[in-house]
Amino acid sequence: DTAVSQTPKYLVTQMGNDKSIKCEQNLGHDTMYWYKQDSKKFLKIMFSYNNKELIINETVPNRFSPKSPDKAHLNLHINSLELGDSAVYFCASRASWGGNTGELFFGEGSRLTVL
Amino acid sequence: QKEVEQDPGPLSVPEGAIVSLNCTYSNSAFQYFMWYRQYSRKGPELLMYTYSSGNKEDGRFTAQVDKSSKYISLFIRDSQPSDSATYLCVRLNDYKLSFGAGTTVTVRA
Numbered sequence: 460d461t462a463v464s465q466t467p468k469y470l471v472t473q474m475g476n477d478k479s480i481k482c483e484q485n486l487g488h489d490t491m492y493w494y495k496q497d498s499k500k501f502l503k504i505m506f507s508y509n510n511k512e513l514i515i516n517e518t519v520p521n522r523f524s525p526k527s528p529d530k531a532h533l534n535l536h537i538n539s540l541e542l543g544d545s546a547v548y549f550c551a552s553r554a555s556w557g558g559n560t561g562e563l564f565f566g567e568g569s570r571l572t573v574l
Numbered sequence: 575q576k577e578v579e580q581d582p583g584p585l586s587v588p589e590g591a592i593v594s595l596n597c598t599y600s601n602s603a604f605q606y607f608m609w610y611r612q613y614s615r616k617g618p619e620l621l622m623y624t625y626s627s628g629n630k631e632d633g634r635f636t637a638q639v640d641k642s643s644k645y646i647s648l649f650i651r652d653s654q655p656s657d658s659a660t661y662l663c664v665r666l667n668d669y670k671l672s673f674g675a676g677t678t679v680t681v682r683a
Contacts, residue, residue: 499582500660502673515670549617563671565617
């Protein structure tokens with residue numbers, strides 16, 4: 460039973476298109492994240508939601524819009540895709556009641572290629 | 575300046591060698607540190623966490639934090655080919671986890 464699942468795993472699309480990536484966790488966690496991993500493997504935080512409320516919003520273009528319909532889901536919609544958006548996007552979740560030792564659980568990643 | 579700086583390597587060692595990985599961080603506020611391991615085409619998974627200066631051991635793995643010099647280290651003893659992965663050091667402060675660039679390690683059989 461997958462703990463953090465993302466769909467789709469692979470996405471190839473043209474510049475200018477709009478696409479969405481979905482994430483669901485069945486761990487009962489209250490905090491979810493989106494990270495972007497570039498070709499050099501650097502993981503950069505994009506957004507975080509706690510109990511459906513946005514708590515972290517790093518300097519991300521407003522073409523990226525996260526949505527959390529409930530605690531178990533965090534989706535990412537990207538408008539007007541650009542070449543530089545090509546990356547692997549990871550969803551993650553953790554329990555905030557774990558304090559500062561709360562482990563972050565990652566999905567397997569969604570590999571986005573913009574042509 | 576990135577919050578956590580990590581030498582990206584890559585690092586290639588023979589089986590049985592000791593692997594030494596290092597990170598430095600810039601913010602002195604009290605915080606927790608973790609090491610994550612990421613296999614190719616997979617999501618990162620927690621390897622170890624620590625929040626105090628000194629050493630923490632877990633089997634063949636030892637995590638070390640030196641808060642005076644803002645240095646985080648991970649040592650892998652008796653390395654195995656299955657240890658071949660990218661290792662990411664992580665600083666945790668409130669809700670935010672800041673990742674280093676990751677060091678890719680290959681253990682040759």
